[in-house]
Each structure stands twice: as structure tokens, then as C-alpha cells.
Amino acid sequence: MIEVAVVGAGISGLSVAWHLSQKGYRVLVFEKEEVPGGNIQTLRKDRYLLELGPQTILADKKVEEFFSQVGIKPEHAKESSKIRYVYKKGRLIPLPLSPLSFFTSPLLSLGSKLRVLKEPFVPPSPKSEESVAEFVRRRLGREFLDYIVAPFISGVYAGDPEELSVKHAVRRVYELEQKFGSLIKGAIKLRALGPGGRLVSFPGGNHALIEHLSSKLEVDTENVVLRIRRKEDRYVLEAKKGKYEAKSVVVTAPATSAGYLLRDISWSASQEFDKVYYAPVVVVHVVVESGAVPPGFGFLVPRVEGKRMLGVLFSSQLFEGRAPEGKELLTVYLGGATDPELVEQEEETIKATVEKELREILSVGKVEILHTTRWKKAIPQYTLGYGKYLELAQTLEGENPGLFLAGNYLFGVSVSDCIRASYQVAKKVEEYLSGAPD
Numbered sequence: 001m002i003e004v005a006v007v008g009a010g011i012s013g014l015s016v017a018w019h020l021s022q023k024g025y026r027v028l029v030f031e032k033e034e035v036p037g038g039n040i041q042t043l044r045k046d047r048y049l050l051e052l053g054p055q056t057i058l059a060d061k062k063v064e065e066f067f068s069q070v071g072i073k074p075e076h077a078k079e080s081s082k083i084r085y086v087y088k089k090g091r092l093i094p095l096p097l098s099p100l101s102f103f104t105s106p107l108l109s110l111g112s113k114l115r116v117l118k119e120p121f122v123p124p125s126p127k128s129e130e131s132v133a134e135f136v137r138r139r140l141g142r143e144f145l146d147y148i149v150a151p152f153i154s155g156v157y158a159g160d161p162e163e164l165s166v167k168h169a170v171r172r173v174y175e176l177e178q179k180f181g182s183l184i185k186g187a188i189k190l191r192a193l194g195p196g197g198r199l200v201s202f203p204g205g206n207h208a209l210i211e212h213l214s215s216k217l218e219v220d221t222e223n224v225v226l227r228i229r230r231k232e233d234r235y236v237l238e239a240k241k242g243k244y245e246a247k248s249v250v251v252t253a254p255a256t257s258a259g260y261l262l263r264d265i266s267w268s269a270s271q272e273f274d275k276v277y278y279a280p281v282v283v284v285h286v287v288v289e290s291g292a293v294p295p296g297f298g299f300l301v302p303r304v305e306g307k308r309m310l311g312v313l314f315s316s317q318l319f320e321g322r323a324p325e326g327k328e329l330l331t332v333y334l335g336g337a338t339d340p341e342l343v344e345q346e347e348e349t350i351k352a353t354v355e356k357e358l359r360e361i362l363s364v365g366k367v368e369i370l371h372t373t374r375w376k377k378a379i380p381q382y383t384l385g386y387g388k389y390l391e392l393a394q395t396l397e398g399e400n401p402g403l404f405l406a407g408n409y410l411f412g413v414s415v416s417d418c419i420r421a422s423y424q425v426a427k428k429v430e431e432y433l434s435g436a437p438d
């Protein structure tokens with residue numbers, strides 16, 4: 001008998017499985033694909049190393065601790081990755097990193113900078129929940145939204161700030177208003193506004209983390225789980241390779257798949273989870289000559305600039321070994337919640353768009369398109385009213401002892417969020433198993 005069945009071998013599933021296997025439980029991870037990793041996929045093509053999903057992991061103390069516990073050494077991004085650019089009217093403008101550079105930067109107009117100074121005096125909203133756009137327009141003004149926050153939202157969620165909930169999508173910022181009445185006052189008190197930590201990857205790319213974790217676990221690939229039912233105090237998993245009984249189950253598949261799997265346990269929850277919207281993203285890997293881009297992390301393109309690109313990462317500048325000498329590997333992101341149709345476009349149209357816009361923005365001559373990846377359901381959008389999904393997950397767990405839900409649609413969309421959440425999820429499973437009948 002399996003003690004813990006984990007559905008999904010993405011970072012959420014593997015990290016929860018790792019904690020529990022360390023405690024001595026018999027854990028079996030079910031994965032529908034041939035290769036584990038979910039969104040984390042690294043590809044070697046010619047002499048380039050391409051990240052098809054996440055490029056960098058923002059590792060705070062807890063995440064660094066996880067890497068050291070599992071026994072893998074991350075590679076830190078180069079110092080120049082602190083420089084990030086925003087595209088405005090034909091130029092790449094460095095994102096200001098200090099209050100002084102904010103006031104001297106050409107990124108925002110003088111009127112907009114003065115508007116930011118009024119932020120501490122803006123009263124809270126009477127509305128129970130605001131979109132990110134409403135919140136930022138109210139507190140910091142329209143230009144701040146267009147040129148700083150909206151591009152940031154593109155970078156993290158490929159999202160639409162008019163649709164995302166400030167409370168669920170950028171909780172830390174929302175809490176600053178709740179606790180301090182002002183983002184500026186809160187940031188000064190806490191001495192930080194941005195997320196803390198260092199950007200990391202691994203020699204050989206992010207999939208090295210997946211391979212490392214998988215090598216320490218029992219991961220059954222190409223064994224899709226089709227249905228989960230309750231049988232007294234056990235769970236029965238009907239999968240491609242057969243039927244399995246488990247004392248507990250951790251479902252880390254995306255919301256829509258999780259809902260489908262759990263249809264016998266809760267029909268209404270399965271209907272609701274099916275509504276979680278995942279924005280599509282197109283990732284295009286491009287090669288240009290060295291020196292074509294300035295030193296830095298990459299640039300974001302505000303929607304108001306009228307381009308289709310969301311942003312570009314200077315991948316070969318972040319970590320060693322991403323491109324051969326003399327070449328620069330760039331990763332271009334397009335689509336997202338504000339341009340969802342792009343994912344359905346012909347390959348030639350996508351390539352032509354990338355070439356045209358890169359030439360316009362970087363003034364590069366030769367652009368070689370190396371690889372295109374279409375993520376039809378890339379990133380879950382924590383939209384207005386998202387709390388209902390979180391409550392639903394809690395209710396499902398409460399009504400079904402031994403059933404646990406995890407994944408990037410519940411505890412945050414970054415790889416680090418998934419790793420941090422794995423500690424709490426594993427703890428809940430352990431508490432259940434230590435009191436569960438034999």
C-alpha cells in the first residue's frame with residue numbers, strides 16, 4: 001500500500017514528495033508526461049541551453065535552505081542582472097533602483113513623480129477587493145501603473161492588471177496598505193518593497209533540480225491519473241497503468257486537471273476549478289551577435305507602447321554556459337492575458353513579429369530564431385474573487401481527511417512559492433498520517 005500518492009511531478013509535487021520520503025513514508029509520484037518537471041523544462045539545442053519555462057528562481061533563505069537540504073548547489077545570477085530595463089518611446093530605460101535614481105530617471109514624467117509623493121496621503125479604498133490596476137491608479141497614478149507595475153505584472157503573471165486581484169496576486173503590496181496605510185511608509189518601515197532573495201539557476205539549467213529530486217524519489221512517468229475516489233479511509237487512484245490504493249493523496253496537477261480528477265469526490269469543486277484561467281504564453285529563443293544588448297537582466301515592454309512582446313530576457317548574460325562565445329541568447333515572451341490570441345498564430349507570424357520588434361527596439365541586424373514554445377495554459381491568474389478557489393480547496397481538504405491540494409494556483413505562481421509551500425503541505429500530510437488508521 002502506498003502511504004502518499006502525489007499526483008504531478010512538477011516542482012510542487014516533487015518538493016512535497018521529497019519532504020515526506022525523508023520522513024520515511026512510502027511515496028509514489030504519478031506523472032502523466034514522459035519527463036518530470038511540469039513547467040520546468042530545459043532544452044539543449046546546438047550549443048545553446050534553453051529554458052522553455054522558468055528562467056530564474058528568486059531564492060530567499062527558505063529556498064536556499066531547501067536546495068542545501070536536498071543536496072544541490074545553485075548558481076547565482078551575475079551581478080549585472082540587477083539592471084533591468086523598461087522600453088519607452090524607442091529607448092531602453094534602466095528601472096530606478098534607489099529613490100534618487102527614481103527622481104532623476106526619464107521613465108516617468110515630473111507630474112507622475114510628484115503624484116507618487118502624494119501616496120502616503122491617499123486614503124484606503126471603500127471597496128472590498130480591487131484589481132491591481134485600480135489599486136495602483138488610486139495610490140500611485142496612471143503612469144506608474146503603465147510603466148512600472150503593469151510591466152512587472154507581465155513579467156510575473158503574463159497577466160492583465162485590470163483583471164488580477166491586488167489582494168491575491170500581489171499580497172505583500174496589498175498588506176503594506178492594510179498595515180501601514182501607505183506603500184511608501186510601509187516600505188520605509190520594512191526597508192524593502194521588492195521581493196527579497198537572489199536569482200539562481202543550476203549548472204545545466206533548471207531541469208537539473210528536477211532530475212536531482214526525481215533521482216531520490218519513486219516517480220512513475222507516463223502514468224496519468226484519471227480518477228480519484230474515496231473508499232472508507234483510503235483513496236483509490238485509477239491511472240493509466242492500473243489501480244492504486246493510498247492512505248493519502250496530494251494532488252499537485254493544475255486546477256483544471258485537479259478538478260477533473262476529483263469529480264467523484266466533489267462535482268461542484270471540479271466545476272469551479274475548471275474555471276481557473278491560465279494565461280497562454282509564447283516563448284521564443286533568439287540568437288543575436290554579442291554586444292547587441294546592454295548589460296542586464298532584460299527589458300519589459302509596457303502595453304501602452306503598442307508592441308506585442310511582453311519582455312525579453314538576456315539569458316546568456318544571466319548564467320554561464322547558455323550560449324557559445326560571440327553570441328547572445330535572448331528569450332522573448334509574448335501573448336499573456338492581454339494578447340491571448342497570439343498563441344494560436346502561425347509559426348511564421350510569430351517569428352516575423354519577434355524579428356520586427358527586436359530590430360525596432362535593439363537596432364540589431366541579424367536575428368536568428370532558435371526555438372518556439374507555446375504554453376496554451378501557462379500561468380494561473382489570481383483574478384478578482386480568487387479567494388473562492390482557496391476556500392474551496394480548504395473545504396475539500398476539510399471534508400476529505402487525507403486529501404491535500406497543492407500547486408501554483410494555490411500558494412503563489414513562482415517556483416520559490418511552490419518550494420516554500422511544500423514545507424506546509426508536507427507538514428499537514430505528516431500530521432494526518434501520524435494519526436491515520438493503519
Ligand SMILES: Cc1cc2nc3c(=O)[nH]c(=O)nc-3n(C[C@H](O)[C@H](O)[C@H](O)COP(=O)(O)OP(=O)(O)OC[C@H]3O[C@@H](n4cnc5c(N)ncnc54)[C@H](O)[C@@H]3O)c2cc1C
Nearest residue numbers: 008010011012032038039053054055225253407408414415
Ligand atoms: C513560460 C513560463 C515561464 C515561467 N517563468 C518563471 C520564472 O522565471 N520564475 C519562476 O519562479 N516561475 C516561473 N514560471 C512559473 C513556474 O514555472 C510554475 O508556477 C511552477 O513551475 C509550477 O509548478 P507546479 O508543480 O505547481 O505545476 P506544474 O509545473 O504544472 O506541474 C504539474 C505536473 O502535474 C502533471 N499532471 C497533470 N495532470 C496529471 C494527471 N492527471 N496525472 C499525473 N500527472 C499529471 C503535469 O504533467 C505536470 O508535470 C514560469 C512558468 C511558465 C509557464
